[in-house]
Amino acid sequence: MSNSQRRLLVTSALPYANGQIHIGHLVEYVQTDIWVRFQRMCGHEVHYVGADDTHGTPIMLRAEKENLTPKELIANVWKEHKRDFDNFLISFDNYYTTDSPENEKLAQSIYLKLRDAGLIEKRAIEQAYDPVKEMFLPDRFIKGECPKCGAKDQYGDNCEKCGATYSPTDLKNPFSVVSGATPIKKVSDHYFFKLSDPRCEEFLRDWTQVKTPLQPEARNKMKEWVGQPGESKLGDWDISRDAPYFGFEIPDAPGKYFYVWLDAPIGYYASFLNYCQTKGLNFDEWVKPDTTTEQYHFIGKDILYFHALFWPATLKFAGYRTPTNVFAHGFLTVDGEKMSKSRGTLISANSVIECGFNPEWFRYYFATKLNDSMEDLDLNLQDFVARVNSDLLGKYINIASRSAGFLVKRFGGVVSDEAMNNPLLKEIAAASEKIAELYEGREYAKALRTVMELADKVNGFVDENKPWEIAKDPEREANLQRVCSITLEAFRMLSLYLKPVIPQVVASVEEFLSLPPLSWANINIPLSSKNPLKAYKHLMTRVEAPQIEALLAANL
Template identity: 30%
Template sequence: MKLVYESAKEPAKACLLALQYAGIPAKKLIEPVPVVTLELGDQDKSGNFIELMGELSITRYLMKQCSWQGPDNLHLDEWILYHMKPIINNTPKSQVKSNQDLLSAVGYLEQQVSDQFIGGQKPGSTDVLSFTYLYQYFSGNPWMVKTFPKLANSYKQIGEVYTSVQEELGEKVKAPAKVGKTVEEFAPHATILRDKSVPKVPIEGKRNVLITSALPYVNNVPHLGNIIGCVLSADVFSRYCRLRGYNSIYICGTDEYGTATETKAIQEGLTPQEICTKYHEIHKKIYDWFDIDFDYFGRTTTNQQTEIAQSIFLKLKENGELNEDNVEQSFCESCNRFLADRFVLGTCPSCSYTDARGDQCDKCGKLLNPEELIDAKCFLCNSSPKMKTSKHIFLNLPNIRDRLEDWVSKSSSNGGWSSNCLKITSAWIRDGLKPRCITRDLKWGTPVPLPEYSDKVFYVWFDAPIGYISITANYTNQWEKWWKNANNVELIQFMGKDNIPFHTVIFPSSLIGTGENWTLLNNISSTEYLNYEDGKFSKSRGIGVFGDNIIDTNIPVEIFRYYLLSNRPETSDTMFKWTDLADKNNNELLPNLGNLFNRLFKYLAKSNKPIPNASTLTSFDEITLENIYILTKRYLDEMEELKLKIALKTAMEVSALGNKYFQDTEFWTLEKKDIERFKTVINLSANVARLVALLLEPFIPSFSAKVYNQFGIQRDSREETLLEVLATATSPRVIMTLLKEGTKVGNVMPIFKAISQEQANTFKAKYAGKKDN
């Protein structure tokens, strides 16, 4: 047997370590080979020596030659190499505590340790592979040893065997750090996992909720205003629905067709498909960091999109809901291309805003046509476009108007649309219901299925909302049970206010015009604008913090989620300010949540005993439970009404009441003078803390996951739908049943820490943008 490797990097070390465990003599040669190779010594029928290549196959083969037989964890071995290894390659030791992706991955492995090792009482290939890549972070690092004690213990044992490998390679032998007195450390990122392997379909007799958020466009990196306006808000409601036991799915994805994609591709020297893939991955990475838990996050450049959009179009044509007409369009002779309305820039004729687009002025909100702009310019080359005639297809909205108005009246009443949403929709119906062009002179888009229109594609605002349907079709081949089931599915959509008319007028009209039983909007949650400091977000000018910047701040995700949701622009524009973020963390999260959980957990961990059962409740206890119960019921009503910002405030009020109860009872004096009273106070306080984590789970799930870890809570069917237990309860005493008997607190670590004004000012200066000379 012969092991050949180029350098003493991790792949070779994993194989050398496995050789040590297997106890098989082998020659070890350092040669310029592309991958580490193990020649087994046997020959095949052609006379060639049988080889294994790569640390995955070699390590798995060698560990199977050991005298013990461990479990075969192929999925974990592959997960280490294809998921965790890329994260490790981009994480130096100095950044391990700030890289939430890495800490989450290590935390996942920590959960897999079943005995002494992941493989049981003896190490297996998974232990060897994970040790090889992660040992660098544990060696000399007491924080990692303390945070992940199971892995640290197994790595300590593997390290004793690994010493001979290090000596053979001429490396200095290091030992894992010993746990001693260290500076107080904070709980690493934690995630609430769920099984998404089986796609959901509507269930008769259950509340079936289809949740979508506006499809983000792939020509830019999302900023915080984009995130709070759609995906984050929808994630909150989606998590709430699951905790209520509703049969719900959350569908989203990137909107990839249209002129904006073509333009971005030209700017970056890529094909439209390449630009879509690049930005789809950027968006997905950012949403993953933000703990956005989609049931499916897809994209619109799929066969399903083409098939469904074309079938809707042909049905509209069959029903006589389409017209043809000639259109005067902006044409840039310099670029030799028609320009989409939004890519004609100029001065608004209404408010004189100098950066208005050809479809709408972002300052005054007036809908425009490109020819109305003063001093119109091409977005690409800045030359003045000309008008040129082209034949197009129109959706005959006036013909659909009566059916649309009837639907709006019923849906807005039954669903409880906001007054702002209804106002915008009514204005559009009153002023904007003229035939609307649904085709464009482009190459990058869904093709129009008519021979005479082979050089055209569908316009983005006809095509893009159909993406909700096609992405669902990628999620499950039973998509029609969600989208052609108007009597049994509630469609609830989240978006910024500028998207409202396309979801309450254009998209519904397209579906209504087919005459089929499409699932139409039940309720809509829209936001105003989130601005940045004293202006607007601008990626080109470096103003504002965008999704890719957020990850680099090293501020935990729960703080950003809390700040954005407590500052959600539900009824008016709001402002992101770094000093305000620091204030909310230091003056709301720390003294409220931090105080309740730190004091309670430290006390419970110190006793090292299960939470005691409650004895007799006093009138003070009953009043406290009643007040918390009333707040909980109010929270449930607010969430049902999509009043997310107010519901978050209510959840924090529950935490404040828990703090007050804990303080007013003077629990620290009770253990010695009234043990029965002490038991009741501790039990009630712990259950209220569990309730707070539950109410906040939709908003800041990573915080709740850290709480659950410290409570030792395992997710089961009851935990997954615990809000429904509260919703159906008729007595405040239900709160005393949230924690299971025998619950014990361990591995206590603080969750929040202060953000200094100096840090806030540093971030403010960093993202202030480029200064004009």
């Protein structure tokens, strides 16, 4: 592992300000946060920023329904989202909003640069229009009968029954979800980002296939979308919407607004700019084309198109650096099935806390399922109970609870310095580089498997030496101190390895072991007799099966 300091800007996808955070969202924020915390432990300069994605028709309509202004609605949702992220220990350096002066300024500036580069084109297009609400309708705000199978009550872009995709104008007996009226067709001028321009195509082929180490599944999907030289597969991107619309007005087009997907990713930079202004950092130094800093985006695989095509092209042709990499993950299922409100498995983040769950149980369980691929992961609720209780309680915390009492009561918490050369401790320390490489590569499941294998060896050492038996013999006091010292030093190292995943528990461990905050380099700085341990306090409770039943009931 390189010791040179890196400078990293890291983001997670921006949650839409139109609903609650649920456990499916949390997979991504936990994945990002573990990586960020690991990088911080390695001494790198890391800035992790996020924001609520706040613009668009759904926000405008929900605010109207709740008799609020859009700004009042998004302020309320921001507080809920921030509460949930704080509860799950997601360590954003700045959590902002896309409805900010910084984002408006950046979005307008980027648009004008793209326009001046000849990459914006105005075209007249025909769209569905609600004559009662006097507004153009997004695809998801039109329903009707599927033109392929005839299923009723289907959205304007795809049929949930037969899977067909189509345009809203193909629907039979269409109606507006907003008013119930039959939509009419109306022509309007829209603004397009010319992704089909040869300059964009050439850049994206190079960026997705050569320059960026995308995941193999992502690279293959990009190859399919971008095509070979000479093929023109990329469609132009409609970046405008008509009034009424909650968003930013396009500078040279009164009554036209930026489509939410234009200003949302720019919101990463807006949040970072806001953070730079408060911390005295040089924003331009981080986002200029020749910067030596790194930029990473963690996202769900469903928004890969926006982040691996539109976003890099937007940055490139507006004169900014492009992402170092984009990391996509799969979807979360619960007990092997899609999350469902009717089964209580569309579990909100807040309900987890209200039902008395420790959020670190979920952080750990998700980490045991996460790797560097885009495959889906499953929250099996029975396995969740078994895994958390077996690994965290039975293997990890059990190590401290079996030895700490003897050391504190018999030796005033003072460890034996001579015991720190034990071969078991050397074996645990030797795993540092391997575990670091696994965290770096987002192979959390493998990292935790390695840690738990080491925990098994420590428990084997305790079982073999039986400190509870040694304690009965006054003649063996020195041996008791030695065994407990080895055990608790092993516990310290395992805690260091688990710190990115369960930071709150490890903060309690640092307090109990009289340690400053552990960094990765501390692996070779053992416990010392100069810093006596404090009295052991219980670190974590077991998950009980009735809690699962209560959680599902709370989400029905």
